[in-house]
Each structure stands twice: as structure tokens, then as C-alpha cells.
Amino acid sequence: MLPARHAAPLQKGLLLALLLSLAACGGGGGGDSSSPADPGTTVPTPTPPSGLTPPSEADAQRFLSQATFGPTQANIDSLRTVGFKPWLASQFQAKGNLYSTGYSDAIHKAGLKDFCKQFSGFPNDYARNNCWREYYSAEPLSREFYRNALYGPDQLRQRAALALSQLFVVSNAEVEGTYGLREYQQMLADKAFGNFRDLLKSVTLSPVMGTYLNLVNNSKADPxxxxxxELLQLFSIGPCQLNADGTLPGGQCVxxxxxxxxxDVAFALTGWTYPAGGVSPWGSSxxxxxxxxxxxxxxxxxxxxxxxxxxxxGGTLAASRTPEQALDAVIDALYQHPNLxxxxxKQLIQHLVTSNPSPAYVARVSQAFVSGKAYDFGxxxxxDMQALFAAILLDPEARGDNKNSDPNYGRLREPAQYIAGMLRALNASSDGANFYWWWGNELGQIVFNANSVFNFYPPDYPxxxxxxxxxxxxxxxxxxxxxxxNLATAMLYWGGxxxxxxxxxxxxxxxxxSNWLALADNPTLLVDSLDKVLVTGGLPANIKTGIxxxxxxxxxxxxxxxxREERARSAVYLVLASPEYQVQR
Incomplete structure (x- = not known):
């Protein structure tokens, strides 16, 4: 354990250098720049370069950065022994704790206008004094999210669920009810490796989504x-016609x-109300x-x-139908649409692998979605979502040892990934608190509390x-x-x-x-080890020498x-502060 110390001053010019370096190395996708495919083109799925060959240490680290909340040396060694495909197969079946808290639906069962002030069933003063936080907000789920990110055995499911939560956004900024927010996030995790049609239908029927985007209680008169x-614009087909490789036909948005x-879709989805169970007269009639x-x-x-x-x-919804039939018809039309x-x-590639995937990469992933098969999965x-995630993670543009030399490859680690990755690398113990209102707000991402349906950030931010x-x-x-x-400073110098x-x-x-402290006698070995675990061996020679x-x-x-403690602390801090760690490559 590194003992608590006063914070060391930040190196002169570090912030400016970091911002400039991030802009230089964080955006692109590189890789194959093949010409766009037509919507109907069948793109063959290539064999990933790994095959049955044990992954290299660098590519194992890269894979774990894409498919988990951050590698450790033990994870890297295990993956190199097992291989990519067996690891994926085990993760598709893995079940973790997920969201076991936030069960109570008392806020909508009590039948009171102001639950926190009037409900007398609180078990203790703690519950009474923290009623809003524990019954209405997503803060309990955030605590559990970070604990799962640190310790959960189902890392890929949780990483996929976070990505899906940023495609199918609901937010505590608009929806209050911890138990409902829990139900929604649990649903995304449960269905992450099923079929996309089932996922899209479950999102549509969720009363949390119904509340967030005003679908619930939509009458036939004026929905x-x-x-x-948003179902059309964000959740399925997008606003512009696309080729199978994600490019715009003719370079123009149609x-x-x-x-x-x-x-027409709004009318087709009329006639849905809340599930039975609530008793409050507010909002019901x-x-x-x-x-x-x-x-x-x-x-x-x-x-x-x-x-x-x-x-x-295209297609027509008949005049005589039930609400269920109309819903299925809309979901089927979107599910079969060539844009989907x-x-x-492409957005899932951006969340897991690289911000600017090549058209060929997108085309191969699209083909996996259409065929429901990729690399023997699906x-x-x-x-089929297993085929989709396998296609994303095993694609040649995701794998290989040459990514650090491509200045346009990678993606900026979003705050939740930065926090979890740092804590995993430092063998942290955590109750998951402090990362919602405080550090989440400071870093710009309070999980499950996006400012709008457009997520914390758009996929096309230039x-x-x-x-x-x-x-x-x-x-x-x-x-x-x-x-x-500052967060790295707090963890390393302020006792956490x-x-x-x-x-x-x-x-x-x-x-x-302690694992880094054990290497402190040899600064070169210490920095090399941090480089391999945190940065895929990507620290430039001059930066490594400086550290x-x-x-x-x-x-x-x-x-x-x-x-020795100061050596270990300084080495970890400087690697975490480097642009090479901020950008996942």
C-alpha cells in the first residue's frame, strides 16, 4: 500500500501538453480505407490475425481495454493463455452481480404526494435523511456500476451495457425512481448478448423510456x-440513408x-400506459x-x-390492428431496414474500439449483424448481438500490434472508463461512492444522468x-x-x-x-511494466525516458x-497523466 502523502505539484506545462497531445492522437480510425460498399454488398468476414496463435502481450492488453473496464497484468497473462475466442465465449455466458440494489418500489406504492416527508415506513434515520438519494436517484446504481466495473466477472457484458445505455438513453435528469432506473439498466445488461429486435422492443415497452420520452399514456387523438x-433518429436507422459501410450514398445526406x-410512427404507438402496481392518483385518470x-x-x-x-x-400498417400488432410492425420495419x-x-465500434473506423470495418460489422454469424459466434x-460484438472485437482493424504507430487510431477514454481503468490497475478497494455527483460531475460524466437523449457526447463530434x-x-x-x-492525485497522494x-x-x-512498489528498485522495469499494462507499450521513447x-x-x-513509495507513486501518476493513457489505442 502506498502511504498517504501531500500532493506533489503538477509538472510545469503538463496540462497544456496533455491537451495538445490528446488532440493530436485521439481521434481517428486508420486501417483499411477501401471504397464504400453498396447497401447490398456481401462483405466476407476475414480470419482475425490471432487465429489459434496466442495473443501478443500488447494485443492482449489492447483487447482487454476494448472489452473490459481495464486490464491488469494477471488478466493479460490469462488472456494470452486462453486466447481471444475462448475468452469471448466465456464472457458471453458470464453472469455477475449486476444491479442488486434499488429494488424498492415504495415511492409509487405508498400513494403519497411527498413520499420522503410523509412515508412512515423508513427502517431508520439513515433512510429518512437520504430518502431522495436512495429512492429517487440513480446514485445507488452508480455505486454498484463502479463496484461491478472493478470486480465483476462479466466485464464484457457490463462494458456492452454501458455502451447500450448511451445509445438507448434514459436519464435520472428527467426520470425519478431508483427501482425503475435499476430495472432499465438491468434489462440492457440482460439483453446485451441476445437479439437486437428483442432489445429494441424491450426499450420501447419500458415504462422508464415511456416516461422519459413521453410515449406512456399517448392517446389516439394527438400523440x-x-x-x-428518437426511435428513428437515435435508436435504429438514423436520419440519413447509409451504405452498408456507413458512408453516405454520393456523399450527401438523403x-x-x-x-x-x-x-405515422407516433400514431402507431398509441394506447400504452403504465404497468399495474402504482397507487398514486397523480398523473392517472x-x-x-x-x-x-x-x-x-x-x-x-x-x-x-x-x-x-x-x-x-416502406410498407403499410393496416387500419384494423391491436396496439401489440402495431408495435411489432414498427419494430420489424426498423429491424429489417438496411440502415440499422x-x-x-458503427456507434458500438466507436464506444469499444476506435472513433473513426474505416468503411470496410463498418461493412464487416454490418454483415455480421445481417448474417447473425461472425468468427463462429452467433x-x-x-x-444476433454475440455475432455483432465478436465482429467488432475480432476484426483485423481492432486486432494487431501496429496500432500505436497509427496516429489516427483509438478513442479518448470516457470518464467512467478512465476512473474504472485506473482503479483496476491500482488494485483498488471501493464502495463505488464519490463517482456520481462529485467526481462524475468534475470529469463530465455522471453515469445514468445524461443531460439529454443525445447522450453525454454525440458520435460525430468533430x-x-x-x-x-x-x-x-x-x-x-x-x-x-x-x-x-486531480483524481489520480487524490488516489496516489491523499490516501484515496x-x-x-x-x-x-x-x-x-x-x-x-504493492505490485508496483515491488518494482521500485529498478525505474526502467517499473515504467516498462506500467507501460505494458496501461498503455499497450505505447509510450514514446522520449516520454518513457523522461518518466x-x-x-x-x-x-x-x-x-x-x-x-520506493515515492518512485512507485511518481511512475504511476506520470503514466496515468500521459496522453497515451488518456487515449485508448
Whole structure:
């Protein structure tokens, strides 16, 4: 364990250098720049370069950065022994703790206008004093999210679920109800490796989504168009027609739908109300059930539009139908739409691997979605998510030892990934607190609390001064960059994050740097080891030499008994602060 010390001053010019370096190395995709494929082109799936050959240490680290919340040396060694495909097969079956807290639906069962002030069933003063946090907010889920990210055996499922939560956004900024938010995030995790059609239908029927985007209680007279628009724009086919490789035909955006199309979908999805279970009269009348966020919304046939409507991409919804039939018709039209595979596939590549995948990479992932098969994974049914994730992670553009030399490859580690990756590398123990309102806010990403349905950052955010995009750079600025360094300082120099007094069983977050401390006698070996685990061996020679020299300044003669701790602490801090760690490559 590294003992707590006062924070060392930041190196002169480090912040400026970091920001400039991030902009230089964080945006692109590189790789194959083949010409766009036509929508109907069948793109063969190549054999990944790994095959049955044991992964290299660098590629094992890279794979774990893409498929988990961060590698450790033990994880790297294990993956090299097992291999990519067996590891994926085991992760597709792995089950973790996921979201075991936030079960209570009392806020919608009590039947009171102000639950926190009037409900008398609190077990103790702690629950009474923290009612909003524990019953209404996503903060308990955030605690569990970070604990799962640190310790969960189902790393790929959780990494996939985080990505899906940023495609199918609901937010505590608009929806209050811890149990409902828990149900929604659990659903994304449960269905992450199933079929996309089932996932899209479950998202549509969620009362949390219904509340967030105004689908619930939509009557046939004049439905709210909010959910219908985002279903088309964000959750399935996107606003512009796409080739199978994600490019625009002719380089121009041709709309996939117009406002009449949005309105037709809105009418087709009328007549859904909350599940049974709520008792509060607020917001309920006639056919509308009281607010309740567990289960799926219920159909009310009498409030469903019966006019003939056009379906997305062509086709017609008959005038005489049930709400369930109309919903299935809309979901099927989107599921079969040629835009869906490249639109969703490219965004998942961006969340896991690289911000600017080549058209050929997107085309191969799209083909895996269509065929339901990739690298021996998948059921052979369109939309198989195991095939989709296998195609993303085993693609030649994701694998290989030459990525560090490509200045346009990679993605900025978003704050949740930065936090979890740092803590995993430092063998931290944590209760998961402190990362919601405080550090999450400082770094720009409070999980499950996005500012809008467009997520924390858009997929097409342009990286200033370049011709590529860098999505997570939309929430990166001087303040959030400094906050990353301050968090590393707190963990390494301030004894970690202290337990909060108002939470039973709170432990705070502390690190265990003994594995790095054991290497402190040899600065070169220490920095090399950190480079391999945190940066895929990607530290440039001049930066590595500078860190080694800075670490070597600490010695017993001049700095007393704690010189080894100071060496380990300095080495870890400087690698975590480097642009090469901030950008996942």
C-alpha cells in the first residue's frame, strides 16, 4: 500500500501538453480505407490475425481495454493463455452481480404526494435523511456500476451495457425512481448478448423510456411525437440513408424519414400506459394507470389509433390492428431496414474500439449483424448481438500490434472508463461512492444522468483542427482534464477517497500499489511494466525516458525511508497523466 502523502505539484506545462497531445492522437480510425460498399454488398468476414496463435502481450492488453473496464497484468497473462475466442465465449455466458440494489418500489406504492416527508415506513434515520438519494436517484446504481466495473466477472457484458445505455438513453435528469432506473439498466445488461429486435422492443415497452420520452399514456387523438422521433433518429436507422459501410450514398445526406413518417410512427404507438402496481392518483385518470416503473407498459386497445399508417422504410400498417400488432410492425420495419446494421454497428465500434473506423470495418460489422454469424459466434439469425460484438472485437482493424504507430487510431477514454481503468490497475478497494455527483460531475460524466437523449457526447463530434471525429472530446476541456489529474492525485497522494458518514457500510476508495512498489528498485522495469499494462507499450521513447529519469530522482540517500513509495507513486501518476493513457489505442 502506498502511504498517504501531500500532493506533489503538477509538472510545469503538463496540462497544456496533455491537451495538445490528446488532440493530436485521439481521434481517428486508420486501417483499411477501401471504397464504400453498396447497401447490398456481401462483405466476407476475414480470419482475425490471432487465429489459434496466442495473443501478443500488447494485443492482449489492447483487447482487454476494448472489452473490459481495464486490464491488469494477471488478466493479460490469462488472456494470452486462453486466447481471444475462448475468452469471448466465456464472457458471453458470464453472469455477475449486476444491479442488486434499488429494488424498492415504495415511492409509487405508498400513494403519497411527498413520499420522503410523509412515508412512515423508513427502517431508520439513515433512510429518512437520504430518502431522495436512495429512492429517487440513480446514485445507488452508480455505486454498484463502479463496484461491478472493478470486480465483476462479466466485464464484457457490463462494458456492452454501458455502451447500450448511451445509445438507448434514459436519464435520472428527467426520470425519478431508483427501482425503475435499476430495472432499465438491468434489462440492457440482460439483453446485451441476445437479439437486437428483442432489445429494441424491450426499450420501447419500458415504462422508464415511456416516461422519459413521453410515449406512456399517448392517446389516439394527438400523440406526443418525442419517442417516435428518437426511435428513428437515435435508436435504429438514423436520419440519413447509409451504405452498408456507413458512408453516405454520393456523399450527401438523403433523409430516411420526414415529419409525416415520425407522425405515422407516433400514431402507431398509441394506447400504452403504465404497468399495474402504482397507487398514486397523480398523473392517472380514466384509462391511464398511475405511475409505476417495473415491468412493461400495458396496451389499452380503446386508445390505439386505427387509421392506416406508413411504416419506416416502406410498407403499410393496416387500419384494423391491436396496439401489440402495431408495435411489432414498427419494430420489424426498423429491424429489417438496411440502415440499422451500419448505424448501430458503427456507434458500438466507436464506444469499444476506435472513433473513426474505416468503411470496410463498418461493412464487416454490418454483415455480421445481417448474417447473425461472425468468427463462429452467433445463431445465424439477423441481429444476433454475440455475432455483432465478436465482429467488432475480432476484426483485423481492432486486432494487431501496429496500432500505436497509427496516429489516427483509438478513442479518448470516457470518464467512467478512465476512473474504472485506473482503479483496476491500482488494485483498488471501493464502495463505488464519490463517482456520481462529485467526481462524475468534475470529469463530465455522471453515469445514468445524461443531460439529454443525445447522450453525454454525440458520435460525430468533430475533433478541432482535424478531419476526424472524437466523440468523447465533446465533454473534455481544460477543467475536466485537470480533474482527471486531480483524481489520480487524490488516489496516489491523499490516501484515496474517504468513506461517507451517512452511508452504512461505506468504505471509501483506496488503492493497493504493492505490485508496483515491488518494482521500485529498478525505474526502467517499473515504467516498462506500467507501460505494458496501461498503455499497450505505447509510450514514446522520449516520454518513457523522461518518466524513468523523474522516477530515478527519488533515492534513499536524499529522500529517506519512503523513496520506493515515492518512485512507485511518481511512475504511476506520470503514466496515468500521459496522453497515451488518456487515449485508448
Amino acid at each position: 406526443n411525437e418525442n419517442f417516435a422521433r 433523409a430516411t424519414y420526414d415529419n409525416n413518417g415520425v407522425r 380514466g384509462w391511464k394507470n398511475p405511475t409505476y416503473l417495473r415491468g412493461q407498459m400495458l396496451a389499452v386497445a380503446a386508445e390505439h389509433d386505427q387509421t392506416e399508417r406508413k411504416l419506416p422504410g 446494421p451500419p448505424f448501430i454497428g 445463431s445465424g439469425v439477423r441481429g 475533433l478541432p483542427g482535424t478531419d476526424v471525429v472524437g466523440p468523447a472530446f465533446a465533454i473534455e476541456n481544460a477543467n475536466s482534464t485537470l480533474a482527471r489529474l 477517497l474517504q468513506a461517507e458518514d451517512d452511508r452504512p457500510g461505506a468504505t471509501g476508495t483506496q488503492i493497493n500499489g 524513468v529519469d523523474a522516477v530515478g530522482v527519488w533515492n534513499e540517500k536524499n529522500h529517506g525511508a519512503t523513496w
